[in-house]
Amino acid sequence: MQSILKEKIQLLFRYIFVGALSLFPLVLVLIIVNYLKDLGISAYLSLHDYTDSFELTIALMIGVVGVFAILGYSIESYGRSLIVAMIDGMFERIPAIRSVYSISKKMAKMLAGGDDGTKKEVVLVEYPKAGVWVPAYLLNRHQNVFVLFIPTSPNPTSGYTVIVDEKLTLKTTLTLQEASSFIISMGADFPKKEEIMNLIQTHQTSVQEH
Secondary structure (H helix, E strand, O other), X not given: OHHHHHHHHHHHHHHHHHHHHXXXXXXXXXXXXXXXXXXXXXXXXXXXXXXXXHHHHHHHXXXXXXXXXXXXXXXHHHOOOHHHHHHHHHHOOOHHHHHHHHHHHHHHHHHHOOOOOOOOEEEEEEOOOOOOEEEEEEEEEEOOEEEEEEEOXXXXXXXXXEEEEHHHEXXXXXXXXXXXXXXXXXXXOOOOHHHHHHHHHHHHHHHHHO
């Protein structure tokens, strides 16, 4: 009797767990929507404090969204924006914020995967211990030394910056978007899985032979 009850309780917990996982995408969407809603309300309240007018506040918010859309279109279509170039020039003349702005701009370009003259790469590295492979963004390199950013799930904007020897990494053809999708989905979306498995197996065979 006790064993039957134990099995039924375990089965119940299994059903609860599977049910909760099935709703995870919906919960994630609701969290994002709620965050955007709070962000919009916060922006509206901040603007309204200055304008003290509902109509003017809404018009300003629509104008800001329109500016973002125009900037995105010009960058996608022509590779640059005159407005952004002017802002860059202005900030780069201010010593107090020049360094911070330059670093922030490099990080934004890296995460966006745009073409800024450097090849964006995703590699595999054993972290936090041997035998555990994680995707990492290649940020910089000097000779045979790689500077990597190892993102954490499900938020790829947080993580660790490490310096490793090039021979300790495995080069992949994953794009930044594919790697980010893998991280955000906590592995549920596994792009180029055959390539990844082949790389790891080949590496393990090479290690065993030596």
